[in-house]
Amino acid sequence: xxxxxxxxxxxxxxxxxxxxxxxxxxxxxxxxxxxxxxxxxxxxxxxxxxxxxxxxxxxxxxxxxxxxxxxxxxxxxxxxxxxxxxxxxxxxxxxxxxxxxxxxxxxxxxxxxxxxxxxxxxxxxxxxxxxxxxxxxxxxxxxxxxxxxxxxxxxxxxxxxxxxxxxxxxxxxxxxxxxxxxxxxxxxxxxxxxxxxxxxxxxxxxxxxxxxxxxxxxxxxxxxxxxxxxxxxxxxxxxxxxxxxxxxxxxxxxxxxxxxxxxxxxxxxxxxxxxxxxxxxxxxxxxxxxxxxxxxxxxxxxxxxxxxxxxxxxxxxxxxxxxxxxxxxxxxxxxxxxxxxxxxxxxxxxxxxxxxxxxxxxxxxxxxxxxxxxxxxxxxxxxxxxxxxxxxxxxxxxxxxxxxxxxxxx
Numbered sequence: 001x002x003x004x005x006x007x008x009x010x011x012x013x014x015x016x017x018x019x020x021x022x023x024x025x026x027x028x029x030x031x032x033x034x035x036x037x038x039x040x041x042x043x044x045x046x047x048x049x050x051x052x053x054x055x056x057x058x059x060x061x062x063x064x065x066x067x068x069x070x071x072x073x074x075x076x077x078x079x080x081x082x083x084x085x086x087x088x089x090x091x092x093x094x095x096x097x098x099x100x101x102x103x104x105x106x107x108x109x110x111x112x113x114x115x116x117x118x119x120x121x122x123x124x125x126x127x128x129x130x131x132x133x134x135x136x137x138x139x140x141x142x143x144x145x146x147x148x149x150x151x152x153x154x155x156x157x158x159x160x161x162x163x164x165x166x167x168x169x170x171x172x173x174x175x176x177x178x179x180x181x182x183x184x185x186x187x188x189x190x191x192x193x194x195x196x197x198x199x200x201x202x203x204x205x206x207x208x209x210x211x212x213x214x215x216x217x218x219x220x221x222x223x224x225x226x227x228x229x230x231x232x233x234x235x236x237x238x239x240x241x242x243x244x245x246x247x248x249x250x251x252x253x254x255x256x257x258x259x260x261x262x263x264x265x266x267x268x269x270x271x272x273x274x275x276x277x278x279x280x281x282x283x284x285x286x287x288x289x290x291x292x293x294x295x296x297x298x299x300x301x302x303x304x305x306x307x308x309x310x311x312x313x314x315x316x317x318x319x320x321x322x323x324x325x326x327x328x329x330x331x332x333x334x335x336x337x338x339x340x341x342x343x344x345x346x347x348x349x350x351x352x353x354x355x356x357x358x359x360x361x362x363x364x365x366x367x368x369x370x371x372x373x374x375x376x377x378x379x380x381x382x383x384x385x386x387x388x389x390x391x392x393x394x395x396x397x398x399x400x401x402x403x404x405x406x407x408x409x410x
Contacts, residue, residue: 014133024183026149038161052371062363064116073124073353082190084125089184091118100173144273144333154262161255208350226362227395246306264325273333295328299389303382
Protein backbone atom coordinates (compact mmCIF):
# COMPACT_ATOMS: atom_id res chain seq x y z
CA UNK A 1 0.00 0.00 0.00
CA UNK A 2 2.95 2.38 0.55
CA UNK A 3 3.89 2.09 -3.13
CA UNK A 4 0.89 4.21 -4.13
CA UNK A 5 0.90 7.97 -4.65
CA UNK A 6 1.38 10.13 -1.59
CA UNK A 7 -1.64 11.64 0.06
CA UNK A 8 -2.27 15.30 -0.74
CA UNK A 9 -1.14 17.68 1.95
CA UNK A 10 -3.86 18.69 4.38
CA UNK A 11 -4.23 20.21 7.80
CA UNK A 12 -5.92 17.19 9.35
CA UNK A 13 -4.22 16.33 12.66
CA UNK A 14 -4.01 12.53 12.95
CA UNK A 15 -3.78 12.72 16.74
CA UNK A 16 -7.15 14.50 16.90
CA UNK A 17 -9.16 13.19 13.93
CA UNK A 18 -7.88 9.69 13.13
CA UNK A 19 -6.41 8.28 16.32
CA UNK A 20 -9.73 8.48 18.26
CA UNK A 21 -11.38 6.30 15.59
CA UNK A 22 -8.58 3.75 15.88
CA UNK A 23 -9.00 3.78 19.66
CA UNK A 24 -12.77 3.38 19.26
CA UNK A 25 -12.24 0.38 16.99
CA UNK A 26 -10.40 -1.38 19.77
CA UNK A 27 -12.98 -0.27 22.35
CA UNK A 28 -15.87 -1.89 20.48
CA UNK A 29 -13.76 -4.84 19.37
CA UNK A 30 -12.97 -5.62 22.99
CA UNK A 31 -16.28 -4.87 24.66
CA UNK A 32 -18.00 -7.67 22.72
CA UNK A 33 -15.80 -10.59 23.76
CA UNK A 34 -14.89 -9.32 27.24
CA UNK A 35 -18.59 -8.76 27.98
CA UNK A 36 -19.08 -12.49 27.38
CA UNK A 37 -16.12 -13.28 29.67
CA UNK A 38 -17.31 -10.90 32.38
CA UNK A 39 -20.81 -12.38 32.27
CA UNK A 40 -19.46 -15.93 32.43
CA UNK A 41 -21.15 -16.86 35.73
CA UNK A 42 -24.56 -15.80 34.38
CA UNK A 43 -24.03 -17.49 30.99
CA UNK A 44 -22.73 -20.76 32.42
CA UNK A 45 -25.56 -20.86 34.92
CA UNK A 46 -28.29 -20.35 32.32
CA UNK A 47 -26.82 -22.68 29.70
CA UNK A 48 -25.63 -25.30 32.20
CA UNK A 49 -21.97 -25.13 31.17
CA UNK A 50 -18.84 -26.14 33.10
CA UNK A 51 -15.84 -23.82 33.34
CA UNK A 52 -13.98 -26.01 30.85
CA UNK A 53 -16.88 -25.89 28.37
CA UNK A 54 -17.14 -22.12 28.73
CA UNK A 55 -13.45 -22.00 27.81
CA UNK A 56 -14.45 -23.22 24.34
CA UNK A 57 -16.24 -19.86 23.85
CA UNK A 58 -12.89 -18.12 24.18
CA UNK A 59 -11.18 -20.73 22.03
CA UNK A 60 -13.79 -20.31 19.27
CA UNK A 61 -13.26 -16.54 19.30
CA UNK A 62 -9.48 -16.77 19.07
CA UNK A 63 -9.57 -19.65 16.62
CA UNK A 64 -11.64 -17.51 14.25
CA UNK A 65 -9.19 -14.65 14.69
CA UNK A 66 -6.31 -16.97 13.83
CA UNK A 67 -8.06 -17.96 10.59
CA UNK A 68 -8.86 -14.37 9.65
CA UNK A 69 -5.71 -12.47 10.63
CA UNK A 70 -3.43 -13.51 7.76
CA UNK A 71 -5.77 -12.53 4.91
CA UNK A 72 -6.82 -9.46 6.91
CA UNK A 73 -3.28 -8.09 6.90
CA UNK A 74 -2.91 -8.49 3.14
CA UNK A 75 -6.35 -6.96 2.52
CA UNK A 76 -5.35 -3.93 4.58
CA UNK A 77 -2.06 -3.54 2.65
CA UNK A 78 -3.90 -3.64 -0.68
CA UNK A 79 -7.24 -1.89 -0.10
CA UNK A 80 -6.67 0.46 2.81
CA UNK A 81 -7.29 1.01 6.48
CA UNK A 82 -10.77 2.51 6.31
CA UNK A 83 -12.27 -0.20 4.14
CA UNK A 84 -10.79 -2.95 6.30
CA UNK A 85 -12.22 -1.36 9.46
CA UNK A 86 -15.72 -0.98 8.02
CA UNK A 87 -15.78 -4.69 7.12
CA UNK A 88 -14.48 -5.53 10.61
CA UNK A 89 -17.25 -3.57 12.32
CA UNK A 90 -19.96 -5.14 10.15
CA UNK A 91 -18.85 -8.64 11.09
CA UNK A 92 -18.59 -7.80 14.81
CA UNK A 93 -22.14 -6.40 14.76
CA UNK A 94 -23.42 -9.66 13.28
CA UNK A 95 -21.56 -11.66 15.93
CA UNK A 96 -22.94 -9.59 18.82
CA UNK A 97 -26.49 -9.91 17.47
CA UNK A 98 -26.16 -13.67 17.04
CA UNK A 99 -25.20 -14.01 20.71
CA UNK A 100 -28.00 -11.63 21.73
CA UNK A 101 -30.47 -13.93 19.96
CA UNK A 102 -28.75 -17.25 20.69
CA UNK A 103 -30.98 -19.96 22.19
CA UNK A 104 -28.19 -22.44 22.86
CA UNK A 105 -24.51 -23.13 23.39
CA UNK A 106 -23.89 -24.01 19.72
CA UNK A 107 -25.35 -20.72 18.48
CA UNK A 108 -23.22 -18.77 20.96
CA UNK A 109 -20.15 -20.52 19.56
CA UNK A 110 -21.15 -19.30 16.08
CA UNK A 111 -21.52 -15.74 17.36
CA UNK A 112 -18.12 -15.85 19.04
CA UNK A 113 -16.51 -17.02 15.80
CA UNK A 114 -18.16 -14.22 13.83
CA UNK A 115 -16.92 -11.62 16.33
CA UNK A 116 -13.45 -13.14 16.14
CA UNK A 117 -13.36 -12.94 12.34
CA UNK A 118 -14.38 -9.28 12.53
CA UNK A 119 -11.82 -8.33 15.13
CA UNK A 120 -9.09 -10.16 13.19
CA UNK A 121 -9.11 -7.21 10.75
CA UNK A 122 -8.79 -4.58 13.46
CA UNK A 123 -5.21 -5.07 14.64
CA UNK A 124 -3.57 -5.15 11.16
CA UNK A 125 -5.52 -2.10 9.97
CA UNK A 126 -5.03 0.05 13.07
CA UNK A 127 -1.33 -0.87 13.29
CA UNK A 128 -0.98 0.08 9.63
CA UNK A 129 -2.64 3.41 10.45
CA UNK A 130 -0.03 4.13 13.12
CA UNK A 131 2.79 3.25 10.73
CA UNK A 132 1.40 5.45 7.92
CA UNK A 133 0.20 8.45 9.92
CA UNK A 134 2.65 8.94 12.80
CA UNK A 135 6.43 9.65 12.93
CA UNK A 136 8.79 6.87 14.00
CA UNK A 137 10.00 8.73 17.07
CA UNK A 138 6.46 8.86 18.46
CA UNK A 139 5.18 5.56 17.07
CA UNK A 140 5.31 3.74 20.41
CA UNK A 141 3.19 6.46 22.04
CA UNK A 142 0.68 6.39 19.19
CA UNK A 143 0.54 2.60 19.37
CA UNK A 144 0.02 2.77 23.13
CA UNK A 145 -2.80 5.30 22.79
CA UNK A 146 -4.42 3.20 20.06
CA UNK A 147 -4.22 0.09 22.20
CA UNK A 148 -5.73 1.83 25.23
CA UNK A 149 -9.05 1.18 23.51
CA UNK A 150 -8.70 -2.47 24.55
CA UNK A 151 -8.83 -1.86 28.32
CA UNK A 152 -11.42 0.90 27.89
CA UNK A 153 -13.60 -1.67 26.16
CA UNK A 154 -12.76 -4.05 28.97
CA UNK A 155 -13.92 -1.56 31.60
CA UNK A 156 -17.23 -1.13 29.75
CA UNK A 157 -17.51 -4.90 29.52
CA UNK A 158 -16.81 -5.24 33.24
CA UNK A 159 -19.80 -2.96 33.77
CA UNK A 160 -21.85 -5.44 31.78
CA UNK A 161 -20.52 -8.15 34.08
CA UNK A 162 -21.86 -6.31 37.10
CA UNK A 163 -25.15 -5.45 35.36
CA UNK A 164 -25.68 -9.10 34.46
CA UNK A 165 -26.83 -9.66 38.04
CA UNK A 166 -29.83 -7.38 37.29
CA UNK A 167 -30.26 -7.33 33.46
CA UNK A 168 -30.40 -10.41 31.25
CA UNK A 169 -27.01 -10.99 29.59
CA UNK A 170 -28.47 -11.27 26.09
CA UNK A 171 -30.19 -7.87 26.45
CA UNK A 172 -26.80 -6.34 27.25
CA UNK A 173 -25.40 -7.76 24.01
CA UNK A 174 -27.89 -5.66 22.02
CA UNK A 175 -26.29 -2.58 23.54
CA UNK A 176 -22.87 -3.90 22.51
CA UNK A 177 -24.07 -4.22 18.89
CA UNK A 178 -25.29 -0.60 18.90
CA UNK A 179 -21.94 0.64 20.24
CA UNK A 180 -20.05 -1.22 17.49
CA UNK A 181 -22.33 0.30 14.83
CA UNK A 182 -21.69 3.85 16.07
CA UNK A 183 -17.92 3.57 15.71
CA UNK A 184 -18.28 1.71 12.42
CA UNK A 185 -20.04 4.75 10.94
CA UNK A 186 -17.05 6.93 11.93
CA UNK A 187 -14.68 4.58 10.08
CA UNK A 188 -16.11 5.75 6.74
CA UNK A 189 -14.29 9.06 7.29
CA UNK A 190 -10.96 7.21 7.00
CA UNK A 191 -11.53 6.28 3.35
CA UNK A 192 -9.90 9.48 2.10
CA UNK A 193 -6.63 8.53 3.84
CA UNK A 194 -6.37 5.11 2.21
CA UNK A 195 -3.43 4.81 -0.18
CA UNK A 196 -4.55 2.57 -3.00
CA UNK A 197 -1.89 0.43 -4.64
CA UNK A 198 -1.69 1.35 -8.36
CA UNK A 199 -2.85 -1.49 -10.68
CA UNK A 200 0.66 -1.97 -12.06
CA UNK A 201 2.03 -2.58 -8.55
CA UNK A 202 -0.73 -4.79 -7.22
CA UNK A 203 0.31 -8.22 -6.08
CA UNK A 204 -1.70 -11.23 -5.20
CA UNK A 205 -2.24 -10.98 -1.41
CA UNK A 206 -0.70 -14.45 -1.19
CA UNK A 207 2.61 -12.97 -2.42
CA UNK A 208 2.89 -10.69 0.61
CA UNK A 209 1.88 -13.53 2.90
CA UNK A 210 4.50 -15.82 1.34
CA UNK A 211 7.23 -13.21 1.77
CA UNK A 212 6.45 -12.82 5.46
CA UNK A 213 6.23 -16.59 5.97
CA UNK A 214 9.74 -17.00 4.56
CA UNK A 215 11.16 -14.64 7.18
CA UNK A 216 12.48 -17.11 9.78
CA UNK A 217 13.13 -14.40 12.36
CA UNK A 218 9.56 -13.13 12.14
CA UNK A 219 8.22 -16.69 12.35
CA UNK A 220 10.01 -17.01 15.69
CA UNK A 221 8.38 -13.78 16.82
CA UNK A 222 4.96 -15.09 15.80
CA UNK A 223 5.44 -18.31 17.78
CA UNK A 224 6.54 -16.52 20.95
CA UNK A 225 3.67 -14.04 20.57
CA UNK A 226 1.27 -16.97 20.72
CA UNK A 227 2.89 -18.24 23.92
CA UNK A 228 2.65 -14.86 25.59
CA UNK A 229 -0.99 -14.53 24.57
CA UNK A 230 -1.74 -17.79 26.40
CA UNK A 231 -1.00 -15.79 29.55
CA UNK A 232 -3.24 -12.88 28.63
CA UNK A 233 -6.13 -14.99 27.33
CA UNK A 234 -6.24 -17.30 30.34
CA UNK A 235 -6.00 -14.37 32.73
CA UNK A 236 -9.04 -12.63 31.28
CA UNK A 237 -10.89 -15.78 30.24
CA UNK A 238 -10.92 -17.41 33.69
CA UNK A 239 -10.61 -14.45 36.06
CA UNK A 240 -14.30 -14.08 36.95
CA UNK A 241 -14.91 -17.82 37.23
CA UNK A 242 -11.79 -18.20 39.38
CA UNK A 243 -12.87 -15.45 41.74
CA UNK A 244 -16.45 -16.68 42.11
CA UNK A 245 -15.64 -20.40 42.38
CA UNK A 246 -12.23 -20.58 44.08
CA UNK A 247 -12.11 -17.34 46.06
CA UNK A 248 -15.89 -17.26 46.69
CA UNK A 249 -16.32 -13.66 45.48
CA UNK A 250 -19.72 -12.35 44.39
CA UNK A 251 -20.60 -11.67 40.74
CA UNK A 252 -20.40 -7.86 41.27
CA UNK A 253 -17.00 -8.25 42.97
CA UNK A 254 -15.77 -10.40 40.08
CA UNK A 255 -17.00 -7.73 37.66
CA UNK A 256 -15.14 -5.11 39.71
CA UNK A 257 -11.94 -7.18 39.45
CA UNK A 258 -12.30 -7.34 35.67
CA UNK A 259 -12.74 -3.56 35.62
CA UNK A 260 -9.68 -3.13 37.85
CA UNK A 261 -7.54 -5.19 35.48
CA UNK A 262 -8.76 -3.24 32.47
CA UNK A 263 -8.25 0.14 34.15
CA UNK A 264 -4.70 -0.78 35.15
CA UNK A 265 -4.09 -1.94 31.59
CA UNK A 266 -5.42 1.31 30.12
CA UNK A 267 -2.91 3.36 32.08
CA UNK A 268 -0.05 0.90 31.54
CA UNK A 269 -0.47 0.67 27.75
CA UNK A 270 0.05 4.40 27.36
CA UNK A 271 3.05 4.27 29.67
CA UNK A 272 4.69 1.25 28.06
CA UNK A 273 4.20 2.68 24.57
CA UNK A 274 5.90 5.94 25.55
CA UNK A 275 8.69 4.18 27.46
CA UNK A 276 9.43 1.95 24.46
CA UNK A 277 10.18 5.06 22.37
CA UNK A 278 12.82 6.29 24.80
CA UNK A 279 14.23 3.52 27.00
CA UNK A 280 16.85 0.81 26.43
CA UNK A 281 18.35 2.60 23.44
CA UNK A 282 15.23 1.98 21.35
CA UNK A 283 15.30 -1.79 21.96
CA UNK A 284 11.65 -2.54 22.55
CA UNK A 285 12.27 -6.26 23.10
CA UNK A 286 14.11 -5.57 26.37
CA UNK A 287 11.11 -3.75 27.78
CA UNK A 288 8.73 -6.46 26.55
CA UNK A 289 10.86 -9.17 28.20
CA UNK A 290 10.74 -7.38 31.57
CA UNK A 291 6.97 -6.87 31.34
CA UNK A 292 6.17 -10.48 30.44
CA UNK A 293 8.78 -11.95 32.79
CA UNK A 294 7.15 -10.14 35.71
CA UNK A 295 3.76 -11.43 34.51
CA UNK A 296 4.99 -15.04 34.64
CA UNK A 297 5.90 -14.57 38.31
CA UNK A 298 2.48 -13.07 39.11
CA UNK A 299 0.73 -15.96 37.35
CA UNK A 300 2.60 -18.40 39.58
CA UNK A 301 1.37 -16.48 42.63
CA UNK A 302 -2.23 -16.74 41.35
CA UNK A 303 -1.95 -20.51 41.87
CA UNK A 304 -1.94 -20.05 45.65
CA UNK A 305 -4.71 -17.48 46.00
CA UNK A 306 -7.42 -20.08 46.64
CA UNK A 307 -5.39 -21.42 49.60
CA UNK A 308 -5.75 -17.98 51.19
CA UNK A 309 -9.48 -17.62 50.48
CA UNK A 310 -10.36 -17.69 54.18
CA UNK A 311 -7.61 -15.21 55.10
CA UNK A 312 -8.26 -12.19 52.92
CA UNK A 313 -7.73 -14.08 49.69
CA UNK A 314 -9.96 -11.69 47.73
CA UNK A 315 -7.69 -8.76 48.54
CA UNK A 316 -4.59 -10.70 47.52
CA UNK A 317 -6.40 -11.71 44.32
CA UNK A 318 -7.27 -8.08 43.60
CA UNK A 319 -3.64 -7.03 44.10
CA UNK A 320 -2.41 -9.73 41.71
CA UNK A 321 -5.19 -8.81 39.27
CA UNK A 322 -3.94 -5.21 39.19
CA UNK A 323 -0.35 -6.42 38.69
CA UNK A 324 -1.35 -8.67 35.81
CA UNK A 325 -3.38 -5.81 34.34
CA UNK A 326 -0.19 -3.74 34.25
CA UNK A 327 1.92 -6.56 32.78
CA UNK A 328 0.38 -9.45 30.83
CA UNK A 329 -2.64 -7.35 29.78
CA UNK A 330 -0.59 -4.36 28.60
CA UNK A 331 2.36 -5.36 26.41
CA UNK A 332 0.42 -5.21 23.10
CA UNK A 333 1.54 -1.68 22.07
CA UNK A 334 5.19 -2.67 22.42
CA UNK A 335 4.53 -5.96 20.64
CA UNK A 336 2.81 -4.35 17.64
CA UNK A 337 5.52 -1.69 17.33
CA UNK A 338 8.10 -4.48 17.17
CA UNK A 339 6.00 -6.20 14.47
CA UNK A 340 5.75 -3.23 12.10
CA UNK A 341 9.44 -2.43 12.58
CA UNK A 342 10.66 -5.98 11.91
CA UNK A 343 9.79 -6.13 8.17
CA UNK A 344 9.88 -3.78 5.16
CA UNK A 345 7.23 -1.06 5.56
CA UNK A 346 5.24 -2.28 2.53
CA UNK A 347 4.61 -5.57 4.41
CA UNK A 348 3.53 -4.01 7.71
CA UNK A 349 -0.12 -5.05 7.50
CA UNK A 350 0.73 -8.57 6.40
CA UNK A 351 3.31 -8.88 9.17
CA UNK A 352 0.88 -7.77 11.86
CA UNK A 353 -1.73 -10.12 10.41
CA UNK A 354 0.71 -13.05 10.47
CA UNK A 355 1.81 -12.19 14.00
CA UNK A 356 -1.83 -12.10 15.08
CA UNK A 357 -2.24 -15.65 13.74
CA UNK A 358 0.27 -16.75 16.36
CA UNK A 359 -1.38 -14.57 18.98
CA UNK A 360 -4.80 -16.04 18.30
CA UNK A 361 -3.57 -19.63 18.11
CA UNK A 362 -2.24 -18.99 21.61
CA UNK A 363 -5.62 -17.55 22.51
CA UNK A 364 -7.30 -20.68 21.13
CA UNK A 365 -5.02 -23.18 22.86
CA UNK A 366 -4.69 -21.37 26.18
CA UNK A 367 -8.25 -21.92 27.45
CA UNK A 368 -8.16 -25.53 26.21
CA UNK A 369 -4.99 -26.14 28.24
CA UNK A 370 -6.43 -24.37 31.28
CA UNK A 371 -9.70 -26.29 31.03
CA UNK A 372 -7.87 -29.62 30.64
CA UNK A 373 -5.81 -28.85 33.73
CA UNK A 374 -9.01 -28.10 35.66
CA UNK A 375 -10.50 -31.43 34.62
CA UNK A 376 -7.31 -33.39 35.32
CA UNK A 377 -6.87 -31.96 38.82
CA UNK A 378 -10.48 -32.01 39.96
CA UNK A 379 -11.28 -28.34 39.35
CA UNK A 380 -8.11 -27.03 41.03
CA UNK A 381 -7.37 -23.66 39.44
CA UNK A 382 -3.75 -23.77 40.67
CA UNK A 383 -2.86 -26.26 37.92
CA UNK A 384 -4.26 -23.95 35.25
CA UNK A 385 -2.36 -20.92 36.53
CA UNK A 386 0.93 -22.85 36.78
CA UNK A 387 0.66 -24.16 33.22
CA UNK A 388 -0.15 -20.64 32.03
CA UNK A 389 2.90 -19.25 33.84
CA UNK A 390 5.18 -21.91 32.32
CA UNK A 391 4.06 -21.18 28.74
CA UNK A 392 4.45 -17.43 29.33
CA UNK A 393 7.99 -17.93 30.67
CA UNK A 394 8.91 -20.02 27.62
CA UNK A 395 7.70 -17.19 25.37
CA UNK A 396 9.93 -14.73 27.24
CA UNK A 397 12.92 -17.08 26.78
CA UNK A 398 12.36 -17.18 23.00
CA UNK A 399 12.07 -13.39 22.89
CA UNK A 400 15.38 -12.93 24.71
CA UNK A 401 17.47 -15.68 23.13
CA UNK A 402 16.02 -16.42 19.67
CA UNK A 403 14.43 -13.27 18.18
CA UNK A 404 16.46 -10.54 16.44
CA UNK A 405 14.90 -7.08 16.68
CA UNK A 406 14.98 -4.50 13.86
CA UNK A 407 13.71 -3.96 10.32
CA UNK A 408 14.83 -6.44 7.69
CA UNK A 409 16.20 -4.66 4.59
CA UNK A 410 14.30 -4.72 1.29
